[in-house]
Amino acid sequence: MLGQTRSLKIACPNFGIEEKGALRSILGLLKPYLQDPWEVSEAGPCDVCFVNVDQPNDAAPTADTASRVVRCAQRPRLHPQGAIHRPLRPHEVLAVLSDATKQLKGLDRDDTYRPDGHWGFRLHAWPLDFIKWPKPWWRVLACIAREAHSIEQIAERTGLPAKYIEVCMERLMAAQLVERLAYTSNGEMAGAGLKQKWSALASRLLKKFGFAR
Secondary structure, eight states: OOOSSOOEEEEOTTOOHHHHHHHHHHHHHHGGGOSSOEEEESSSOEEEEEEETTSOOTTOOOTTTEEEEEEEESSGGGSOTTOEESSOOHHHHHHHHHHHHHHHHTOOOOTTOOTTTTEEEEESSOOTTGGGSOHHHHHHHHHTTSSOBOHHHHHHHHOOOHHHHHHHHHHHHHTTOEEEEEBOTTSOBTTTTSOOOOOHHHHHHHHHTTOOO
């Protein structure tokens, strides 16, 4: 188990000074959404290592120096699964670090929370401070505003990684802003016929950001 106070370390040995600075800025933006503090480390063992695979060199870490290696590329689809974009994108960094934190702590998900399609999620209300949330999360909010969807369905409709959507769902559930519905044996959602709680604000927001049907 990790200590409560230790900052988790990110190494990026073949990143330039500007890229490291951008990562530090991203970490500052993501601080409210991360379970533990993260910092960019210039030397020594690290918990996660970002490697620029567009410019590989001898700085790539070994298994002894990093718990997890993340490939970063301008065209991540040309690389093995798990690669993320360069320049770094906040929502991808959030997904990587959230997943790494859980792995490092050895945390298992609550058995009542199943992000594998057993549960559907429907939005009760938009967060009052949603404007401060990562913009890709707005797509998640809009997707479940009118009807319930599973994590897998949300990923298909938004094009976002499932692990990133899970982080958004956890925050919504903590704020009691989302309704969780169970799939029945015939594939339908129990409670899907319940009256949805809408407000004029939600409708206006959907239209404003182009999500209205």
